Amino acid sequence: TYMVPTTLITLPELPLTPNGKLDTTRLPEPTPTTTEHIAPTTPTEQWLATTWQNLLNIDQISTTDNFFDLGGNSLHVTQLVARIRDRAGVTLHPHALFADPTLERLAAVVDRAGDADTAGYAGNGLVTLHQATGRPPLFLVHPSGGSVTSYAQLAGTLGDDQPVHAIEDPALRHAEAVGDLAARAATYVDLIRQVQPDGPYHVGGWSLGGVIALEMARQFADAGDPVGAVVLLDPGLSNDPQPPDxxxxxxxxxxxxxxxxxxxxxxxxxxxxxxxxxxxxxxxxxxxxxxxxxxxxxxxxxxxxxxxxxxxxxxxxxTHRPRRYDGPVTLIRTADGADGSDDDVTWQALCPRLDRRTVPGDHYTMLRPPHLAALATAVRDALGAPVPTPGGPTPALPDS
Structure with a gap:
């Protein structure tokens, strides 16, 4: 499937930081290998392949290709769903692509007249990015743009035992905007409880999503609910109460x-x-x-x-004023970003049990190959999960 790695690298040992944690910045970048092209065969696969080529500006599509791995974003999803409706008369929920992101699987859904697995697509903003069993789910909060498509590849890289849900901005569904981040966090906490009534709760987010996730963790803790991992992916804070023009x-x-x-x-x-x-x-x-x-x-x-x-x-x-949170927090920064920024000093004051990690890439490329694998390793480590080793036993990482 799309979660099976195409490149394996054998290391004599895992690189560690001085305090014994996995040093993802010293992991070698994988060199992509050429995978076998499987040509579309059914009429639906052939039509979808042509559509993907036009949308994503790609010359060749294999039936095993993943829409998001090819660069598909939330706007492409909206456009694709419209074209499927106009061409095949099948109305898909846009989130169906998270469940069936490969060409062959999406073609099968279209051929079944849209009988897709739409669990979690009730219109409340909570999206299932990766269905799995074995570990408590991770809930990721949308960044400033509101969409959660930027998490699609990460969710599929965290392992087949790690369920991942994400929370979209209600404004993308034309819902009434809630400007206060604390009130927004309270709404998102209620959404999570609909899926997982009891903790511990794993929450995280990229950019603005990290700021909201920290507030959610604080609200869970205030209510007496156990909180597990809090994973902040290159978040940013503002010291200026006045919004920019x-x-x-x-x-x-x-x-x-x-x-x-x-x-x-x-x-x-x-x-x-x-x-x-x-x-x-x-x-x-x-x-x-x-x-x-x-x-x-x-x-x-x-x-x-x-x-x-x-x-x-x-x-x-x-206008948001974050509150101190005394639970463990993992702050993941990028190698190409500002090192030792004033932001990190603020985060350390807000989160006394802060564990700062560094991964390759910049604010945007950290979420895409070739840097994605290092990010997934850091996130999985923050969740207290062993890093899967295909074809062999799963080694235990040093304790956080």
Whole structure:
């Protein structure tokens, strides 16, 4: 399946930090091997392959290819679902792709007239990214953009015994925006209890998601619920209570979306945007994204919706005052990011039992191959889970 690694590297021993923890920055980067191409055969597979090629700008699709591994993002998912509806008359929930992300499995769902496994897709924002048994689930919180698609590859890399759920921003479902992050966290805590009535609770998140996850852990603890791992993936805090102006916020959204898609943007002269009102600035930002190929056909309003969710979240971050949390917290930073930043000093004060880890990549590439494997190893270690070794016994990692 898509979780089986394509490259194995044998090491004489695991590299450790001076305090005996796994040093993911010293793990060698895997060299991808060529996998066998399996051509689509059924009419549905062939049509879907052509659709994926057009959406993702890829020349060749194998039936075993994973939509998210090929670079599919949440906007691509929306566009794909629309094309399946128009071509095959089958209405899929967008989250069906998390359960059936390979070409052959998605084609089978379409051939069954949309009879997909939609467990957890009740419209409440809680998404099952990876169904599994064996370990307590990990709940990941959306970043500023609101979508949880950025976690799709990570969820499938944490092992076939690790269930992973994620919480989307309700604003993406046109729900009423909740600006206060503490109130948002309380809503998300209630969602988690619907899936897991009793702790310990494992929570985490990337970027803004890490900030919300810490508040959720604090609320669980306040209620007397046991909390397990709290995993913060390169989060950021704000020391300025005043949100940035519209131009700065919309520029951040543009660069955030480009970073997620690994796209380089053309330069824009800020002087051409001076004096524009909010609506005009939104249109200018959409034009920049459209020119970069980041606004799929027919989804300009969808991108605008995500832009507004992003700006709401940025404003909420600037007014949020995180509280001290005395439980264990794992803070995962990137090798290409700021080392020893003032942020980390603040996190240490907020979380006295902070365990700081470093993984390869930057804020965006940490979630993608080739850096994904190191991130998954660090997250699994934070969860207290052994790192799986394909084809052999599972070694125990040093205690955290």
């Amino acid at each position: 519209d131009l700065s916020t919309l520029s951040s959204f543009v660069y955030d979306l480009a970073g997620l898609a690994d796209v380089t943007l053309s330069d824009v002269d800020p002087r051409t945007l001076e004096g524009l009102d909010r609506d005009a600035l939104e249109e200018a930002a959409l034009d920049v994204l459209d020119k970069a190929g980041l606004v799929p056909d027919g989804l300009r309003d969808e991108v605008r919706l995500r832009m507004r969710a992003f700006t709401t979240n940025v404003a909420a971050l600037h």
